[in-house]
């Protein structure tokens with residue numbers, strides 16, 4: 110007779126009740142523990158009933174590991190977990206935030222800020238579908254995505270992970286969740302975790318709440334707002350995710366009016382779980398408890414107590430899990446953490462696992478491997494790139510638009526640090542945590558795409574760092590100069606100057622002073638564009654962080670497709686204006702939120 114929790118024909122709530130009744134305290138707190146792959150030994154998974162394993166940042170089996178290598182790794186962990194007394198499967202988590210971006214050869218989509226420029230919810234959903242397939246092809250069942258931050262200040266190092274400064278735009282683009290998890294059926298209970306099947310993943314709406322609203326955009330800083338404004342601006346996108354059955358929500362490292370999100374019972378339990386009816390699992394961020402120790406100097410056990418009692422269900426420890434388990438066991442046995450709180454956390458974790466079908470399908474589906482980086486997905490990413498491009502200037506004389514470019518021009522110059530650098534055009538969270546320069550995966554750079562797009566008679570001269578000598582060899586019809594930001598991540602991206610790095614403005618000026626020039630800006634956010642500089646340009650395109658499919662850029666600049674992107678972030682004139690939404694600032698932007706030309710408009 111199959112026991113209830115192992116019977117897929119039983120209702121999920123009956124399976125949870127049966128399983129919990131069989132679990133020891135040790136097994137329950139084991140389920141509340143997420144550990145990094147680097148410490149996930151078979152004995153830990155088997156003997157401690159660990160709930161989950163993750164790849165933090167760019168942690169991978171080895172350099173250029175393919176989807177198949179990942180599936181071997183994840184299945185290895187899962188087999189160890191299934192050896193545990195009750196055989197509770199783990200879920201494996203990765204930051205698949207713009208495709209399955211850590212896996213070599215996976216399709217890399219534009220980062221969220223570029224998707225926000227498309228305003229295309231259907232596109233976002235289709236990207237979610239493709240991302241889920243490529244994540245599952247690597248054996249992974251859990252994506253720490255989507256980030257639904259509302260970025261109110263471009264000085265924030267995670268601005269590019271946000272769809273927009275505008276709450277309604279973020280809510281619209283959060284439709285990526287439906288692609289990732291699948292569309293819940295009519296009548297699906299509100300707030301109840303939902304995963305449609307083996308081609309979908311558990312998602313994670315993050316970072317709850319107000320991560321994008323911190324003072325001066327300081328990462329992990331303080332968001333100073335009334336509760337009404339916090340709800341209206343930053344909580345609103347979570348309503349959509351909860352109604353669409355989001356499986357997990359990640360707490361923010363940041364604070365709200367000085368209150369740490371990770372230990373705030375009012376926001377994590379009274380609001381998120383009680384008032385908004387979230388029935389999935391709240392997960393901490395990486396080493397969040399250790400950071401509290403570093404900030405406040407108390408000991409780790411104090412933060413196990415305050416965060417679990419506040420409503421954290423699973424802790425992304427991720428290394429010193431023995432200490433976490435020891436402290437949590439002590440706090441449960443001492444009664445400082447009520448058993449009811451432990452059971453609530455474990456129920457939520459098991460609810461997600463049952464909803465995701467992990468007990469039925471704990472191992473990878475190798476039939477998905479061919480879908481990784483497939484043509485269909487790359488064409489989808491190419492479409493997203495096209496739709497994300499925002500045309501900010503087209504012609505020095507409004508009556509003489511500069512774009513679309515002549516693809517049969519005699520001789521063109523392609524210049525700048527970002528013209529032929531796949532790593533730069535992908536940005537952070539690609540291959541590694543912070544991202545890097547170079548041929549980091551399979552993809553098409555802007556230069557590759559230009560060489561394909563132009564006529565056979567057109568000579569393409571590529572010069573990453575042009576000098577006056579570049580122009581000695583004869584005339585150019587025009588130049589395409591791609592400059593912008595190097596990859597960055599989290600606090601590493603916090604920046605209060607926001608000028609174009611690598612002397613990008615000077616490089617472009619040197620070219621624009623000599624020949625007609627289109628500048629393509631590769632960046633995670635608006636950057637300073639001085640008036641004297643703008644005047645020199647014949648055309649300017651904001652391309653954000655487009656990812657692996659550079660052809661999406663040439664599709665539009667050579668006129669096969671029209672520009673349709675619109676600014677997801679207000680383009681400030683000077684950083685002194687920031688944040689542009691504060692009442693004391695004049696709303697005097699260089700380009701307003703929603704701005705975007707088409708190549709047949711002036």
Ligand SMILES: OC[C@@H]1[C@@H](O)[C@H](O)[C@@H](O)c2nc(-c3ccccc3)cn21
Pocket residue numbers: 164165166204253315394395599
């Ligand atoms: O990768 C897991 C999570 C991710 O989902 C969160 O959005 C993000 O805040 C985060 N930072 C780190 C992280 C931070 C410092 C060192 C190593 C890792 C890890 N993580």
